[in-house]
Amino acid sequence: MDKTQACMKRREVLTRGIGLAGASLLGIVICARSNAAEKSSKAALLYQSHPHDGQHCSDCKYFTAGGSDSNSGTCALVEGPIDSNGWCMAFSRKS
């Protein structure tokens, strides 16, 4: 390969690289606009309806209570109704 060919090859690789990086960046920026949470299933995080070692959902930072007369609420990480007395492996005590 002579010098001119090598130079053209480098330019081609550089152009393709920049094009690919630009397209990837554009795709990432478009995708990143989505705000929807992607939650875990209960089974994946070993959710149970009773506490573990003194830890229960009502003390967890991800839990939101459903109402004053209900033990049920929702979780920012786990899908479905959540028992305030329950527990899963994502438990994180409220600070």
Add this chain to the structure above:
Amino acid sequence: MRLRSMLFAVVALLLPATSQAVPSFARQTGFECVQCHLSWPELTTVGRQFKLGGYTLMKEVSGERPWLPMPMSEEQPRIPVAAMLQVSLTHTENTAGADASEFPRNDAAVLQQFSFFYAGRIVDHLGAFAQWTYDGVEHHSSIDNVDIRLAGRYEGDGGEIAYGLTLNNNPTVSDIYNTTPAWAFPFASSNVAVNPNAATLIDGGLGQQVVGLGAYAMWKNTLYAEIAAYRTADGAFSIFRSGTDKSTDAVLNGTAPYWRLALQHVWGEGVHSAMVGTYGIDARRFPDSLDPTGSTDRFLDTGFDAQYQYITDLHRISAQVNWIRERQTLDGSFPSGAASNPSDTLKTFRGKLTYYYDRQYGGTLGYFRTSGSSDDALYNTGDPVTGSVTGSPNSSGYIYELDWLPRRDVRVAAQYTAYRRFNGSASNYDGFGRGARDDNTLYLIGWLMF
């Protein structure tokens, strides 16, 4: 005295980092590092689930998300970026009489590695772990591990199945256990110390040189299976080996199948977990990467591994073992004299036991052993330090490591590697009078994630 002052310098350098700075996975989920990691990068059950889910698990958004990580923002950034810095010092036991080029930067503090990550959810069900690394010794940057995942979940009468696709550039980087080579102990090691010559192909021999598409599934949190096909990362896929040395990168003939099967059990409300498994790859590699024609060398690697973890807030214990047996059929290298035998066998064993107290203070004892057919052309460079006068690949030894995590994103570690045998022998292994113990290495590292 000099080593101690260097360690203090490393610690002092790392302490001013802002405490709000956490890696992108933690920012995305709100998790503490220790929920996904026994001690990073070793995964817990939660960490394995996060990886199975394609790095996409994300907590609910309650406010405006910044585009990039902001120290004062409670919300996860839209672009999941993170970085890593490693500063280290290596002391090799005996360098007297050896060529200085064999031990570059010995006893000197070096910026070992700086990495930039795009790591987290891209869009629903699609996520990535992509790393670009600058090597502070070679003064060169290139692509590192990449694992792009598309994940889903099926819930039926037979139980839950977590499944997905992975596009990656290193066989075993997609694995969810810390037994297989890409994510096995030691999690950091010196890049200036001398290492034994022999290693199986799956043990780093294809990383950042190939690209593979795989499909995986976990059934009822019990049975994990993965199959993949790897090929040379050329043409449109050359981005997966950007910045690497094309003259030494592996060039494969066709596709190389990779398989993984593991049986796991989690019990005691997540306190205990255990796994036994097998994995392997069947690859045909051209001996000369610059002239990928003619006959190839076939590497059939089969691994067996097992892992146990005990995790509570105060005490964390983990144990891993991994055997790999490699059958080399050297139809490409033997006729040209690049191998002394038409076929060889290479076997490796690695095991380690780790204990962490209060998620902050840890210790690990590791053992490694490589053994196999003697092959002078393959394993003897003929040079002092790196040679093997017997042509034997046999090496073994222990790794002792102490870790301290003053903060969740900072690790300070001291690691000592003690060789019992190096490149075939305990003494005079290179034919120039060097003993295995001369290669014993003390390695101090300060490791910061942000």
